Amino acid sequence: MSEVISATYQLYLTEDESPEGKARGIALEQTVEMPADCLPPDIAHRMVGRIRSLEPRADHWSLVIDYPVAALGRELTQCLNLLFGNISLQSGIRLVHVDWPRSLLQQWGGPALGVPGLREQLGVHDRPLLCAALKPMGLSPQALAERCDAFARGGVDLIKDDHGLADQPDAPFVNRLAACQAAVEQANRETGGRSLYLPNVTAAPGLLGQRLAAARDAGCRMVLISPWLTGLESLRWARDEYGLALMAHPAMTGSLFLPQHGISPELLLGELFRIAGADAVIYPNVGGRFRFTAETCAGINHGLRRGLEGLPAAWPTPGGGVDIKRAGHWKRAYGPDTILLIGGSLYAQGDIQAAARDLMRAIRE
């Protein structure tokens, strides 16, 4: 077998399964989808995944399969399919690690800006960034723009649409984009700030292209997108075709993160999103409304920042549990190369401009 991509799975077996049988089944299922005895010998040799190791652990078996890169080609969409497409429909299989071939990482490219590029863009070199979420749905473009103005004057670095703001009648995409971008630009002019507005472009392929073009033409530098709704490789496409920086939202990914099944959040949010082109990746912070542990959050942070064949580091963007009391804690815990995402807690304080300013002060200290 020539160049390979190695995947590590945790296998949780039922009583009627053998580790070897399950491992061989995965190697066939994810490549040729045929019984081994129906295969031409050349294909069996070249295309079927090879079991590199299969070892018992405390509560599972650890399986490493080498897949030929020839089973993948060069597309990230097929990569995801190869690693987990059909076996998502089976039980007790969890994908936890991938050894990425250098050629594929170079092909896919990762974030265009990442940590260094976005720091340059914002002129912020030594502290975590603050991101506020524009909400709630139901407000008019003008009301949302007023909130943008307050956040920008409060010094917030990134002002992103709530990921549920799509193209609803109360604030259609084009009207919201125009009003919010104008408000942020105006505030920047008056304060000398460099805040960015990130519209949510998540949509079907045709509309996604229209919204990316509209955002670029309106002067946005970065957008919000939910790649599990648009397809993972839409990140790469948006980066290459529209030249926009990308903040990725984890909507719809959560079913992959159950115990004993799926893809680990460290791998999906920490590596795959980055490799696909996300400059920043939102994840549910420990202690918030969701269920990630401190260890998982640290693993995602590591995946986004670690050395990976020269790909720029991406920004961990923990959401939830960040407020003025805890901003210093998260800054110390997660380090400067972090975007702290604030949701409802800013709004709870009434004067959101003053609240944002206080929070920025806490982050700067």
Added chain:
Amino acid sequence: MSEVISATYQLYLTEDESPEGKARGIALEQTVEMPADCLPPDIAHRMVGRIRSLEPRADHWSLVIDYPVAALGRELTQCLNLLFGNISLQSGIRLVHVDWPRSLLQQWGGPALGVPGLREQLGVHDRPLLCAALKPMGLSPQALAERCDAFARGGVDLIKDDHGLADQPDAPFVNRLAACQAAVEQANRETGGRSLYLPNVTAAPGLLGQRLAAARDAGCRMVLISPWLTGLESLRWARDEYGLALMAHPAMTGSLFLPQHGISPELLLGELFRIAGADAVIYPNVGGRFRFTAETCAGINHGLRRGLEGLPAAWPTPGGGVDIKRAGHWKRAYGPDTILLIGGSLYAQGDIQAAARDLMRAIRE
């Protein structure tokens, strides 16, 4: 609240959760994403999901939430996000039913051909269709085209790419498309048959459009696509922009189908895929390599065929467990409006043209 979309969830609670608290949390999380006490009263009234009912069942609570259609707009991508986006990241929530507003069904439209249109296309009016999968990866376009020829001469109605055939070096998409479509057309001319070749177009947005255009221009009438890799609404986009019939593959959906979490397969594969535009939906048949029960399969079939505001019925396409011995059984069990998908078992018999002919005879009888 004006027009609503009602969603039924099963809630599986941990010890520290109350059913009312969990239900209210979902209604807020999926719409405004803010604590209720930070909301302007008008927004609280108009936009937050309303709990219509919350009742105990044997092992869970059944929750019905009315979401305002204003929280959705008209896009299917945002519909999915509204119904399950963020709560996919929480535990113990399973979406099992949706009452679809007529206005949205009409907006989304469902399959262009569906059961009646594809029957017309193929000139087959009274029996299940047979679909063969072209495999394995690693073969050249010419070798795949020879298999197409044999299947078409054997009378197979639909000859689809294996869903793992993307754009690998052994059989690049454009070469495979040309060779396979030519082979099927040539066989049709000689036999008077009407077999269709379905190339797999699954790819990132830009490439997806190129592949759809290429398939259409090559004379294909139907393609294969994995909407959980490309985004659900890519189905609708492909239908509207390229006029091709669509067979949807369930790759990557499986993590949603675990117990006590996700979206039921009856709803996702049986309704959402159809509503989004799939003419046929592949699912793992009971008794095959995956884990659907007979009841689940029947539920998917029902969802694909049931009356739904005039949307054409779509074709249930069970894969796995269908061979010459059991073809009659599945024909009786699932009825004529079914596509029987045959994978490896055809290849096991060596002479695939003869095997296909025997199988077609069993299906016709």
